[in-house]
Amino acid sequence: MEPYFEQTNVFVGGKDGVNTYRIPSLMVTSQGTLLAFCEARKISKADASPTDMVLKRSEDGGRSWSAVQRVLGAAGEEAVMNPCPVIDGDTVFLFCINAHKTSPGHHRQLLVKSDDEGRTWSSPEDLTEQIIPADDTFVPGPAEAKIHEPHCRQRPGDDTVITGRR
Numbered sequence: 820m821e822p823y824f825e826q827t828n829v830f831v832g833g834k835d836g837v838n839t840y841r842i843p844s845l846m847v848t849s850q851g852t853l854l855a856f857c858e859a860r861k862i863s864k865a866d867a868s869p870t871d872m873v874l875k876r877s878e879d880g881g882r883s884w885s886a887v888q889r890v891l892g893a894a895g896e897e898a899v900m901n902p903c904p905v906i907d908g909d910t911v912f913l914f915c916i917n918a919h920k921t922s923p924g925h926h927r928q929l930l931v932k933s934d935d936e937g938r939t940w941s942s943p944e945d946l947t948e949q950i951i952p953a954d955d956t957f958v959p960g961p962a963e964a965k966i967h968e969p970h971c972r973q974r975p976g977d978d979t980v981i982t983g984r985r
Contacts, residue, residue, distance in 0.1 A: 856902035
C-alpha cells in the first residue's frame, strides 16, 4: 500500500551557506503554486542572528522545489524574521520584521509584494509608522492568510460569518 502523503525536506540546515532554517510558512497561490517561506539563519540557530527571508517555489504540488530564493536580505547583523504571507487574488503580500534594526528590541515592519507567483518581489516598504507608530517593540506573526471573494458576509440576525470562494 502506498503512503497517503509524500515527505519532502524543503529546507535543510547546513546547505546553501545557511546554518539553520526556522519559522516556515506555506501558501498556495491562486494558480496552484506552492510558496514556502522561511528564515535563513546564516551563522547560528539563535533568534535575531544574521537572517535572510527566503523562499522556495513548487509548481508540481510539492514533488520538486526551486532553488532557494532570497526575498529580503539582511545587512550585517540584521535579522529579517517572522514571515506573514497574505494572498489576495493574484498578488502575494509578505509581511515580516527587520529585528533590532534601530537598537536591541526595536524592530521595523516590512512589506514586499509579488504579482507573478513569487518569481520576483518588490523593494521592501517600511510600514512601521503606519502600523505601530508609538511602539516599535511589537513582533507580529508568523502567520498566513488567503483572502477569498466575496470577502465575508454575515447572515441577518446571526453571528455566523460565511466566507465565499471564487
